[in-house]
Amino acid sequence: MASERYSFSLTTFSPSGKLVQIEYALAAVAAGGTSVGIKASNGVVIATENKHKSILYDEHSVNKVEMITGHIGMVYSGMGPDYRLLVTQARKMAQQYFLMYREPIPTAQLVQRVATVMQEYTQSGGVRPFGVSLLICGWDGDRPYLFQCDPSGAYFAWKATAMGKNFNNGKTFLEKRYTEELELDDAVHTAILTLKEGFEGQMTADNIEVGICDSNGFRRLEPAHVKDYLANIP
Amino acid sequence: MSNINLQCLLGIQCNDFVMIAADQTNGHSIMVMKDDEEKIYKISDKLVMGVIGDSGDTNQFAEYIAKNIQLYKMRNGYELGPSAAANFTRRNLAEYLRSSSPYFVNLLMGGYDKENGPELYFMDYLASSMKVPFAAHGYGGYLSLSIMDRYHKKDATEEEAYNILKKCVEEVHRRLFVSLPNFQVTVVNRDGIKTLPVINAASLK
16 A cells, blocks of 8 residues: 555645645535535434536435434535545444444544544545545434534534535525524525525435434435425525 | 352342442452452442452453543543443453453442433353343352342332341351351442441341
8 A cells, every 4th residue: 555655644734834735625625515514403404415417327326415323424525435435434433332332422422533534644654634524413412413524633513514615605694594493394494595505506306415313313315305395495 | 269159249229229249358269368358349430340250350350441431531521321331341351251361250330320220230251241130249149149039129228228238148147158257338329329338247236
C-alpha cells in the first residue's frame, strides 16, 4: 500500500496555519449534493437530493441515506466512495460496541469513533482526508440526536443544518423556520422545503431520499411515503 | 489445589436493593492467612462485585474491571449501567478463557440501574453470565441456595434480606467443614453503596 512508502502525512500546515488538504476536502463537500438534517421534539429527519446524470440510471438501487444500527442513520454530502468506507466502518464499530456491552451504542459515542477515523486520515502517512461531511442521526436515552462530522474530524451537534451545494441558503432558511416545538412530521416537511430551495429542476420522490429516526428506530422512507409529503409542498 | 470452592459468595436481589455477602477468609494451602479480607469490590457509584478464586486473579481481575468502568466514565461523562458492565466483565472472562492465562474467578455483580432498578448477575470462571434473583458461589452456596429458595421474596426489606443471609451463614457455620467465621455484607440501592455489619459467630447468637 502507498502508505508503506509514505511515512509522512500529506496533510501539512501552510504558513498561515491552515491545513490546505482539509480546506480542499471541504470544497469537495460544498460541491456535492445538498443534504439537510432537522431534530424535532420526537425524532430526527435527514434528507438529501440524489440526482442522476441520465435517465438510464437505475434509481433506488444505491442509497445515500444508510442505516448504521437499528437506531442510528447517516447521510452525506461529497464523494460517494469515501462515504461507503465510513458507513462500513461505522457499522462495524457499532457492532463491536454491542458485542462488548450488549447495549446499543450511544449516538454520541458512534459519532466520536467515526470522527476519530476521519481525523486519523489527516495525520497518517500516504493518505488523504475523506471528501465527505456526514450527518448522523440517532435516538437513545429517550431523546433524538443530530450530529455533523467534517473531513477534519471535527464534529458538531445540531438542532438543524444543511450541507453541500447552497448550504448557506439552506441554513438561513432553517434559522427562520426552526422551532423547538417542531414535531417529526413538520420537520420532514421543513426538510423537504429546505432541499427544494436550492433544487434545480423538478423534485420527485425518485430524486430525493429521506430518513427518519424516532423511538421506534431508524428507517429510510419509501418513495411512496416521500410522495405523500411532496404532495403537500406548493 | 485450588480453594475456589472453599470460599463463599451469597447474593440477593429484591425490589429496591441488591445485597451481597462474601466470606473474609484468605487461605493458602492449610494455613489461614487472613480473616478480614474484603472480597467485595466497588466498581462504580452504584455497582459492586464480589470475587472469589485464586489469590491474585481475584484482585487483578476486579481492579482491571473497575478501572475500565471508570475509564468509560471519564471518556463519556456517564457511568455504564449494570447490564452493560456485566456484559463487559463476561466478555473479558470469555476472551481470557481461551488464552494462556485465564482468570480463575467466580463472581457476583450487584448494581442499581435508574431505569430497571436493582440487578444481580451471577458469573463464573467459564464466562457464563445470568441475571438472577439470588445466587451463591462455593460449597457454602450448596447449603445456602435452598434457604434462599425458601425465604426469598421480591418485596423483602433490607433487614429481612440481611436476616436471610444470616440464616445462610448460620448453616455454613453449622454444616460446612471449612471454617468461614466472618462474612462481609454490602448493599446497593438507589442511594448508592452501603456496608452492613459483618456477620460472624458473635452476631449470630
